[in-house]
Amino acid sequence: MAQEALSASLEDYLEAIYMIVLEKQVARAKDIAERLRVHRSSVTNALHALKRHALVNYTPYDVVTLTSKGKVMGAEIARRHEALNDFFVKVLAVDEKLADRAACEMEHAVPREVLERFIEFVDYIETCPRAGTKWIKGFGYQCTEGRSVDDCERCVEACLDDVRKKKHTKEAEKVAVALATLSPGRKVRVTKIKGRDATSKRIRAMGITPGAVIEVERVAPLGDPVDVKVRGYHLSLRKEELQNIQVETLSPLADE
Amino acid sequence: MAQEALSASLEDYLEAIYMIVLEKQVARAKDIAERLRVHRSSVTNALHALKRHALVNYTPYDVVTLTSKGKVMGAEIARRHEALNDFFVKVLAVDEKLADRAACEMEHAVPREVLERFIEFVDYIETCPRAGTKWIKGFGYQCTEGRSVDDCERCVEACLDDVRKKKHTKEAEKVAVALATLSPGRKVRVTKIKGRDATSKRIRAMGITPGAVIEVERVAPLGDPVDVKVRGYHLSLRKEELQNIQVETLSPLADE
DNA sequence: TGGTAGAGTTTGACGCCTCAAACTTATGAG
DNA sequence: CTCATAAGTTTGAGGCGTCAAACTCTACCA
Numbered sequence: 001m002a003q004e005a006l007s008a009s010l011e012d013y014l015e016a017i018y019m020i021v022l023e024k025q026v027a028r029a030k031d032i033a034e035r036l037r038v039h040r041s042s043v044t045n046a047l048h049a050l051k052r053h054a055l056v057n058y059t060p061y062d063v064v065t066l067t068s069k070g071k072v073m074g075a076e077i078a079r080r081h082e083a084l085n086d087f088f089v090k091v092l093a094v095d096e097k098l099a100d101r102a103a104c105e106m107e108h109a110v111p112r113e114v115l116e117r118f119i120e121f122v123d124y125i126e127t128c129p130r131a132g133t134k135w136i137k138g139f140g141y142q143c144t145e146g147r148s149v150d151d152c153e154r155c156v157e158a159c160l161d162d163v164r165k166k167k168h169t170k171e172a173e174k175v176a177v178a179l180a181t182l183s184p185g186r187k188v189r190v191t192k193i194k195g196r197d198a199t200s201k202r203i204r205a206m207g208i209t210p211g212a213v214i215e216v217e218r219v220a221p222l223g224d225p226v227d228v229k230v231r232g233y234h235l236s237l238r239k240e241e242l243q244n245i246q247v248e249t250l251s252p253l254a255d256e
Numbered sequence: 257m258a259q260e261a262l263s264a265s266l267e268d269y270l271e272a273i274y275m276i277v278l279e280k281q282v283a284r285a286k287d288i289a290e291r292l293r294v295h296r297s298s299v300t301n302a303l304h305a306l307k308r309h310a311l312v313n314y315t316p317y318d319v320v321t322l323t324s325k326g327k328v329m330g331a332e333i334a335r336r337h338e339a340l341n342d343f344f345v346k347v348l349a350v351d352e353k354l355a356d357r358a359a360c361e362m363e364h365a366v367p368r369e370v371l372e373r374f375i376e377f378v379d380y381i382e383t384c385p386r387a388g389t390k391w392i393k394g395f396g397y398q399c400t401e402g403r404s405v406d407d408c409e410r411c412v413e414a415c416l417d418d419v420r421k422k423k424h425t426k427e428a429e430k431v432a433v434a435l436a437t438l439s440p441g442r443k444v445r446v447t448k449i450k451g452r453d454a455t456s457k458r459i460r461a462m463g464i465t466p467g468a469v470i471e472v473e474r475v476a477p478l479g480d481p482v483d484v485k486v487r488g489y490h491l492s493l494r495k496e497e498l499q500n501i502q503v504e505t506l507s508p509l510a511d512e
Numbered sequence: 513t514g515g516t517a518g519a520g521t522t523t524g525a526c527g528c529c530t531c532a533a534a535c536t537t538a539t540g541a542g
Numbered sequence: 543c544t545c546a547t548a549a550g551t552t553t554g555a556g557g558c559g560t561c562a563a564a565c566t567c568t569a570c571c572a
Contacts, residue, residue, distance in 0.1 A: 009559060029520060039561050044521055046559090061520060061567060092373040102370045109361035117348040265529065285550060295531050300551055302529090317537055317550060514572095521566070529557090536551070542544090 008108035011077050012036055013046040014055060017064055018074030026063040080107045083119045083232045090122055119232040123213040126187065179226050179242050182216045188247035189213055200244050207231045208245060264364035267333050268292055269302040270311060273320060274330030282319040336363045339375045339488045346378055375488040379469040382443065435482050435498050438472045444503035445469055456500050463487045464501060
């Protein structure tokens with residue numbers, strides 16, 4: 001009753017609970033039922049099953065929270081969902097609502113390795129200057145920009161300009177930037193993790209390693225903590241962690 | 257008992273039957289059971305269900321073939337599978353075997369619009385000069401080519417050269433190419449469908465419209481018929497159809 | 513404190529898919 | 543022609559997930 005994979009249905013329940021707990025601290029059967037559009041009794045059923053897997057803290061008639069194992073697994077599922085959603089929206093230029101629905105349905109079937117590739121691919125596309133935002137938008141309009149060879153030439157020239165511009169400002173950009181000073185939406189690449197102590201180890205364990213792309217999501221008023229997304233995971237970084245992370249800026253998402 | 261969506265399981269059966277029929281003309285319960293690794297009795301079960309949906313020609317103890325409706329639906333499912341597989345292999349650089357497994361598991365959940373985007377995206381990436389094969393390979397090696405701004409500059413410059421080279425030979429390439437003379441693996445883009453008669457209408461109905469990318473899969477010894485893949489569908493084109501399709505060549509898949 | 517509305521649970525039924533075991537049919541070798 | 547064998551089918555059971563209906567519990571208000 002532990003490590004076997006969950007059924008698609010139980011994954012849905014766990015994900016729903018994860019999201020509700022994130023928002024309201026505890027989940028109630030009714031919230032879960034509404035979110036998943038199932039009958040209340042199905043929720044009770046699922047809760048028993050999740051309890052058997054040691055994923056939820058639950059006794060009849062009580063509110064639901066996640067065990068530590070449940071939190072890890074819930075985060076994993078939410079990450080899958082979001083990775084697909086990101087890919088659909090940012091790369092395939094799919095409508096947000098449809099992307100969400102598609103992610104819901106597909107998330108249960110994505111093998112781990114393929115999922116990682118999806119995430120890396122989105123990072124790659126968003127940060128490789130050769131495939132700037134214009135290029136992806138081009139796909140959004142059915143390759144309008146690249147339809148004829150003439151268009152392509154102009155398009156690639158513009159790209160080269162971008163790269164050269166970036167090169168000139170390169171030295172300045174390479175300087176470590178304080179994550180806390182960046183505005184949400186900004187992307188940076190990790191260049192170095194300073195130190196060899198426990199903090200820096202913990203940072204590496206979170207997936208923040210040289211080369212990783214970090215997207216700033218939220219910065220608390222005092223610059224601590226900073227919420228970021230790395231390799232598809234959401235993390236909250238504290239001041240002492242921020243100091244150990246050296247980064248370079250990347251082109252922000254919007255290109256105008 | 258007709259147009260409702262099939263369950264994932266029934267889709268698997270239909271796809272298996274489609275593949276077996278493609279290869280051996282008829283499917284036998286044993287083949288289906290072996291391919292799907294299920295018990296023979298489960299196959300009987302599924303056959304009854306598929307018959308209820310009017311997808312298979314089947315009477316107990318007899319071999320199985322597909323109704324015309326079954327063929328259409330089977331092709332649809334096979335197309336979904338292959339589109340995902342293509343994407344995983346060609347874009348995400350996933351190992352072939354894993355790609356196939358992932359496609360198997362995910363194919364039931366892909367909404368139509370998202371599927372079309374996957375297919376268009378693969379076409380786009382394979383034909384837009386800005387995103388040549390090198391670029392995708394770059395992703396395969398974890399963006400090795402685009403890691404530093406210097407590398408990127410060289411990379412984009414090479415891309416520009418390609419585009420310019422293509423421009424010089426543009427007029428020559430624009431000339432209509434006989435599909436029958438192309439070797440398998442070649443890709444072309446449709447520039448025009450000649451005529452307004454029944455044949456040209458049928459061609460358009462198959463998804464062969466200006467702008468569409470055609471990949472040549474097989475050419476019969478006498479140049480007729482030619483098997484191609486268009487927008488994810490496999491088609492077999494006859495001589496009279498070939499004559500109406502005007503195309504321009506695109507860079508072949510391999511770039512060395 | 514008692515009662516009630518709303519939240520949560522239990523129960524039983526059903527559909528879908530699977531399997532194993534017992535049965536039936538088709539086939540072709542002798 | 544017949545009969546053994548392999549292929550196919552039927553049946554019954556079990557897992558899983560869903561629902562509706564009837565039930566129980568909780569919390570809050572008068």
